[in-house]
Amino acid sequence: MTTRLFGEPVQRREDPRLLTGQGRYLDDLGADALAVAFVRSPHAHARVRDIDVTAALDVEGLVAVYTWEDLPERVGRPLPLLIPHPALTHGRTAYPLAREIVRHVGEPVVMVVAADRYLAEDACALIEVDYEPLKPVVGLEEAAHGARLVHEDVPGNVGAHLVQEVTSVAGLSAPEAVEAAPHRLSFRLDIERSASMPLEGRGVLARWDGSDLRVYSSTQTSTSVRMAIAAALGLPLPHVEVIAPDVGGGFGVKIVHPWPEEILVPWAAMLLGREIKWTEDRREHFVSSAHERGQVQHVTVGFDDEGRVLGLDVSILHDHGAYTPYGIIVPIITSTQLLGPYRIGAYRVEFSAIYTNTVQVTPYRGAGRPQGVFCMERTMDKIARYLGKDRTEVRAVNFIGPDEFPYDQKMTFQDGRPLIYDSGDYPEMLRMLKELIGWDDFRRAPGRGIGIGCYVEGTGVGPYEGGHVQVTSDGRVHVSTGLTSQGQGHETVFAQIAATELGVPIERVSVVTGDTRRFGYAVGTFASRAAVMSGNAIALACRKVREKALRIAADALEADPADLEIADGLVRVLGAPSASIPLSTVAVLANPLRYAFDDEAARATQFAAAASPDRPPVAEGDEPGLEGRDYYSPIRSTFASGMHAAIVETDPDTAEIRVVRYAVVHDCGRLINPMIVEGQIHGGVAQGIGGALYERMVYDGHGQLLNASFMDFLMPYATEIPHVETAHLETPSPLNPLGIKGAGEAGVIPVSAVIASAIEDAEGIEIDRMPISPSELFELRQ
């Protein structure tokens, strides 16, 4: 009778295979496939004068070598600009293989296919590319000066420039409101680059059978990869299938598509008539995938004696790397989500997306929010410091009240829709956080400080997701949805939703994600949207199935559908539990058959069923089978929120920074599986601590990434991450049937702000750049 599973910490259904080595990640597939390796540019900016492949031709096992010249017109075009925007006046994307100019170290120049990866790399080593080095553009401010250009036809290296403004109630612009305010502060903030850095890199496997193409990709969106491949290769969509197998982490980088390899590998598989695979290695991931976070922000704020923000004027330089395939989503999110849980008098924000000769910038978990939250929370701390007030008090006077929802921030969000918060309770959340961390009792001491950070996260962006639910005659429930999974436990949470909605034991439910053979319409897994979008779509599809099951069962039981319930896989008459019919039988009855291929089928043939001879076996408007499909398409995003606090200790001699306690209060609406939500928060916080204290991409003046390995790019181990204490507030979203908001990115968002706040408190030194290393803190002390 335990079919009410929504909200329970159900153990994950993915785990048995992943714990026994039976997972199927990209490189675990295609045992007999040919291997691909790439010659990648060693220069940040250069003209390709000549490519000499002669020496490589003698490598045993070599199958093919391709340069841009070898690509057909359609394949050799620049990669698509996925998310156009009117402000992105100078969007630029790369060619799948470099054509004439390379614009960052790591850009693919030559593709080699060989019997295995060792041999393919042997051949790569023998290919000579003659480069004419050009002066690289490195460093955000240098690039913004525009003395040298990344793209000859992009003046000032400015890909996009966008201004959004909200005037005060009195009609003042932000600069006017700042000017009129009793107090003013101006300052500059810096955030450096980090990257998603999933432990499994990208990878593509393609198989062509003469008419159909099957592609496996370690992607966050198989449906859109499929459409992109069909478009680039000129194939009819029904002849292309894309499957995301088990994916070893994504964190944003795998939402970008099509990657050059996602076009080139299938193209070569068709050309050669062989199964072909490319598996990204770690250095390739560092220099040829994507990074994020790098921004310089100039802030001017005006406020009153209580700390109320009357005007806020923010100007952002956003480092976009060499290309803009994913549009300007990241700086748009920074600009809009900067507002957090606050009611700001007048707000003006402008950003310039600047090209540099570095790896392209696309969303990494948080997607611009960590930078925006860093900006706003540093601002709040500075106001508190200026006024001599407690930092939580200043935040509290600026909070949007719990009775003010829906709250319109009067901005345009990343989905092009109004930035209207659906629900939340920020004062209560702050109260919970202060209690959890012991804010009021904290005893400050030299080298010991406490910090806080608050955020609001637009989650569950559209346009839509769908779900398909089929009950088969063995009583099993097969759920599929198009978006993909990278460790979020979708097989478990979607099964919880289906089991709850349909009243079946979860053991009978199976879930497939990211396989276009099963579900062709989807957007993808990003923006903390999977639970909101597919969760609701699956619930709606289940409700259709349930309605049909009750109708068929009512006929069979000669009852009114309103008097029926489904529990434990049985449709029962309420109050008369002996009058029941298994869902498996309902599935049999739902599909009138001519042929009796097994015992169940025999019960549904035309001669066995007790159907009326006066009606067609399948009624008009009805369909055979007990299945349902539905879509969820929200009017706008949901808005999750959270507040974090940390206690840090700094070493008086070495300036080492230790996070002693870390507390999180989190509101993602109704929880489907608290165990999984907490896991998402823990992992997000760990990535945030990495970004606050350890991780950065170090480019030299030549555009060389100096730390492109795990030896030098320092991701935290267990020894660096504190125990994370969590508490949940649940303000259901009024926008969707399940009242959920999404949790995937939450943990990472405010961490840099929180750690900066705590270090500042411990040291009495303003912290305006993140990440911060012990040596940087040491220098700040001097």
Add this chain to the structure above:
Amino acid sequence: MEHEITLVVNGGVRRVRVPGRRLLSDCLRHDLGLTGTHVGCEHGVCGCCTVLLDGLPVRSCLTFAVTVDGHEITTVEGLAGPDGLSPVQRAFAECHGLQCGFCTPGFLCTVTALLRDNPAPTDDEVREGISGNLCRCTGYQNITKAVHRAAELLAEET
């Protein structure tokens, strides 16, 4: 030049011809089809490729297959017993010690050896013991919890 080597993998004798430069990780994954051992960096930092070599955890991406000729190797595929998942595997499931699962085989091998040598580790010993393995998903909290839980399960069994 190719070499014929003999490995005892998960209790079974396997003969395989490999070039001298073949990494043990590639030999296990591509020559023997044991794809449970994962490769996350190929420079010995992430620990995804950790296997047990004569019972000791090693980086299979930093080991040439020819150098372990005649030795015993346990991979994640060999951790479960005839009765199902090992206590370490069960504890990881129970404590939600994995998300994407890519680093998990390395952690399982590391923790199996850790608890064999130190059946009741302190929290610091657990963190130190797993500090050679990177995880990008979990933040380690539930992995740490899982190690303690595995220690309990192992103690119950003996």
